[in-house]
Amino acid sequence: MKGNKYITILVFLFSLTCFAQQNKIALIAFIKATETKFDVKFSYANQDVEGVLITTPKTELDLNQTIDYLNSNTSLEFKSLDNRYVTVSNSIKKETICGYIFNAKDKQPLFGATISVVGKNTGVISDENGYFILENINKDNSINISYLGFKTQSLKAFSLLKQQGCNPIYLDESAETLNQIIITKFLTNGLKKLKDGSLILSTTNFGVLPGLTEPDVLQSIQVLPGIESSNESIANINVRGGTNDQNLMLWDGIKMYHSGHFFGLISAYNPNLTNQVIVTKNGTSSQYSDGVSSTINMLTKNELSGQFSGNVGANLISADAFFNIPITKKLELLISGRRAYTDAFKTPTYTNYFNRSFQDSDINTNQNIENSSTNSEFFFYDYSAKLLFDINSNHKFRANVIGIKNNLDYAETITDNNNQSNQKASVLSQDNLGFGANWDANWSSKFNTKLSAFYSQYNVNASDLRESTNQLLLQANEVLETGIKLASNYKLTNHLNLLNGYEFNEIGILNQTLVNAPAYERTKKDVLLKHAAFTEAEFNKNNTYFRLGVRANYFQKFDKLLIEPRLNIRQQLSTKFAIKLEGEFKNQSATQIVDFQDDFLGVENRRWILANNRSIPVSTSKQATFGINYKQNNFYVDVTGFYKHVNGITASNQGFHNNFQYINATGAYTANGIEFLINKTAKQYSAWISYTYSTNNYDFESFNPSTFPNNVDIRHSVSVAGNYSVLDNLELSVGANWHSGLPYTKPIEDNPTVQTGNDFFVNYDAPNAQQLPSFFRLDASLNYQPNWFNAVKTSIRIGVRNVTNQKNIINRYYKVNPDDNTNVIEINNTSLPITPNASLRISF
Structure with a gap:
């Protein structure tokens, strides 16, 4: 059926x-x-x-x-x-087309413009002279020429035939944006930098990065300075020392509360429908709230193509498909789906991912029970769809849906002394469902509005039946959020835009725990309403760019008003040098708490909670950055100093593995440092090196000591990588990541445990005073695009993570030895071993 x-x-x-x-x-x-x-x-x-x-x-x-x-x-x-x-x-004659792309206004060449064949998923990027060439093209094909900040132009291939000469093509600037591109090829194809300092990742034309077989959205952004994962997990992306829950993640305007498959190792967002990803670390537009560390804004294709197209692909973990389906001239449907086949077929790649994800959970620890055996099956899937409806040339309606699921079935069998077997089953599921819609209206050449709304639901449920104690533990965490936003944009002059708007959000979070023996039930649900008004002015003329804004947030339940100024300035000092200044105040009302012991089979040990303005305050942040960059002949140098102070964090939010683990307290952290990047790009290669130095310290007044290193305090971090086009259809990428080890807390050497009543606890020394060994990983990837078929594009990618099979320790903690209460056991969590992966993708 x-x-x-x-x-x-x-x-x-x-x-x-x-x-x-x-x-x-x-x-x-x-x-x-x-x-x-x-x-x-x-x-x-x-x-x-x-x-x-x-x-x-x-x-x-x-x-x-x-x-x-x-x-x-x-x-x-x-x-x-x-x-x-x-x-x-049917002897189709293949042609060669070429041209030069220029800015129609100043006649300057556009480096990095995308020239694509409509419906074929085939395309190239213009070089530093604006030049491009496309071979083996049918003369009746339609060609789209696009560049961010400019109006897309469509042409017939026969009008660009090479034998007619490589003619100039002029693109008109779009009046909808002032935030233009300053770097069109940043690190690799498809990665661009805007004037406001944010980065745009275009998945359609994304190049190859070390270790990756696909443009994994949340893996790819980790090549940027100041963004990394302290434990190589997507579920724990740290931006300038912040925790993962401090990143605002938006998918076409829908706020998402879940980021990774395999409980953190693979991005949950299918790159085939995700068209662009905009990453902002500071100087955020006032229309965005939440996310005191960063904003990761994922956008899907938003324009009608009028052509049926799609792609299908598979790697050693999952398979996926994407289709672009025109329904009428004004209506189009985008659909995508991806599913792991790991519950039916297990590859070495899956085995490595599974062992890495569950190494410190009940799934592995229960395997040591005498006379027992375990069996576990894991799979994930995600799907997304978007409806594009152009009502007319001035009004557009868009609606979308996204669904994400992880599912783990775990069975435990214990054989008693009478040779009788008893089996108990445990289940863990994690879901995020989102709906969104927006209406764009151009009322005149100077005034437009956008009305948008979304619904987001996140659920994680666990049923843990333990055979050894016959105890059933049920746990649930649910987040429901709805939001509506109206934004208007008025073009005061050709160089100055004024943005105004209002936003309303309602968020409810439920946490529930049920135990059968002894009987225990705890259910807690909180709801919070927030109103916000925002305004900002954006100016861009000649060598000066600035965006000044302010956001007012009112929390109805607490009768609390937060005013948040935003600042983003870039000044070109000469043709080579520019300086930038960014600053912002932000807030966040939903955060995650961490329980390493009991939550959700020990696999997903984070659960969302809502601020109550008492024991859990609304988190607030202050950030400032100042930098200087140099750019000449595709050689780019950027030096940026940053300061960030986040107040209102809780001890349970930080995941302490020391004597502060069970203490309820609120505090703050302060991170400051410097980011350094050198990038050289050319037609055949791109190479870069980045270095980040930072200090990150907690401040909890009720703790002793009150100030100590942050759990994700990475003092030194270095990334070196390069891409090289060996042939026109063969690209190689190699890169290395090194960073100093994370801090940890060790027990007092002469007295490792302490007794309280009948219980023994680890007797910890000074918090986070020790440091793990340095982390090092070498990755490599290869991308080959064979010309097997005329009508389709084929891509074969091979990636290897941790080529040298380095055994990196990413976390260390201690627990009381059950056989000797006076001693402790050291637990080390390690990173992925050498892990190959391969993918095949066919686009049509």
Whole structure:
């Protein structure tokens, strides 16, 4: 029944696609009409003309003009033998097209413009002179030329044929944005830097990065200075010393509370539908709230293409598919889906990921129980869809949905002394479902509005039945949030925009724990309403760019008002040097607490909680950065100093593995440092080196000592990498990451445990006074694009993480030895061992 359901859906989608083409006629019908009109005979093979559509000419044509029209508007070759017979062949003639892309305003070349073949997922990037060349193109193909901040231009391939010369193509600036690109190829293809300092990752044209087989959204951004994962997990991305829950994650305006599959090792966001990712570390626009560390804004394709296209792919863990389906001229559907096949077939890549994810959980620790055996199955899937509806040229409606799921089934079997087996099953599921819609309206050439709304639901549920004690533990964490936002943009002058808006959010969080023996139940649900008004001015002229804004947030439950100024300034000092200044105040009301012992089978030990303005305050942050950058001949140097202070964190939010683990307290942390980056790009290669130095310290007044290093205090971090195009269709990438070890707390050497009543506890020394060994990982990737088929694009990628098989310790803690209460056991969590992966993708 399930298979029939999927077949019905596919047939329906195919029918919609056919309906979208109703403004055209079948080529065979056009040929029949031409034969009758001119008393000629066409000679063709039925399979060559079946299913081919053609637009009827708008004017009357004679026979020769009709044959020319057919040659120009189909991929078939029509040849007149005499006045009586016309042959039709499928010998598609491939052409070469070229051109130069310029800014229509100042006639400067545009480096990094995207030239793509509509419906073919084939394209190139213009070089520093604006030049591009595309080979093996059908002359009837449509070509789209796009560049961020400029209006997309569509042309027919035959108008760009190389034999006609490489003509200039001028793109007009878009009036919708002032925040222009200053670096068009940053580190690798598809990574660009804007004037406000934010980074844009374009997944469609993204190049290869070390160790990756796909443009994994949250893995890719870790190549940027100041962004890394202290334990190589996507679920723990640290931006300038912050925790993962301090990153605001948006997917087409939907706030997301979940980031990774495999409980953190793989991005939960399918890159095939995610078109662009904008990462902002500071100087955020006032229209965004939450996320006291950063904003990661994921955007999907937002313009109609009018062409059916898609791609399918698979790697050693999952398979996925994406389809772009035109329904009418004004309506289009984007759908994507991905599912792991790890519950049916286990690869070495899966085994390494599984062992890394569950090494410190009940899944592994219970395997040591005498006379017991365990079995576990894990899978994940995600899906997303977007409906694009252009009401008219001035009004656009968009609606989307995204679903993410991780599921773990764990069975434990214990054989007693009578040789009787008892099996108990445990289940862990993690879901995030989101809906969103927005309406863009251009009321005039100077004024436009955007009305958007979203609904986001996050659930993690666990059922843990322990055979040794016959105890059933049920746990649940649920987040429900709805939001609506109205923003208006008024173009005061060609260089100055004014943004104003209002936003309302309602968030509710539930935490529940149930135990059968002894009977215990605890359910807590909190709801918070927030109103916000924001305004900002954005100016860009000649060598000066600035964005000044302010946001007012009112928490209805607490009768609390927070005013947050935002600042972003960039001044070009010369053709080579520029300085930047950024600053912001932000707040966050939902955070995560960490319980390493009991939560959710020990796998997902983070649960969301809501501020109550007492024991859990609203977190607030202050950030400031100042930097200088140098740019000449695709050589780029950036030096940035930063300061960040976050107040209102809780001890339970930080995941302490020391004597502060069970203490309720609020405090703050302060991170400051310097980021240094050198990047050199050329047509065939790109190389970069980045270095970050930072100090990150806690301040908890109720602790002794009150000030000590942060759990994610990484003093030194270095990244070195390079990409090289060995051939036109073969690219190699190699890179290394090194950082100083994380801090940890060791027990007092002469007295490692302490007794309280009948219980023994680890007797810890000074908090975070020790340091783990340094972390080092060497990664490599290869991307090969064979020309196997004319109509499709094939990509084969191979990636290896931790090539040298380095055994990196990413976490160390201690627990009382159950066999000797006066001593402790040291537990070391390690990183991924050498882990290969490979992917095959076919685009059409």
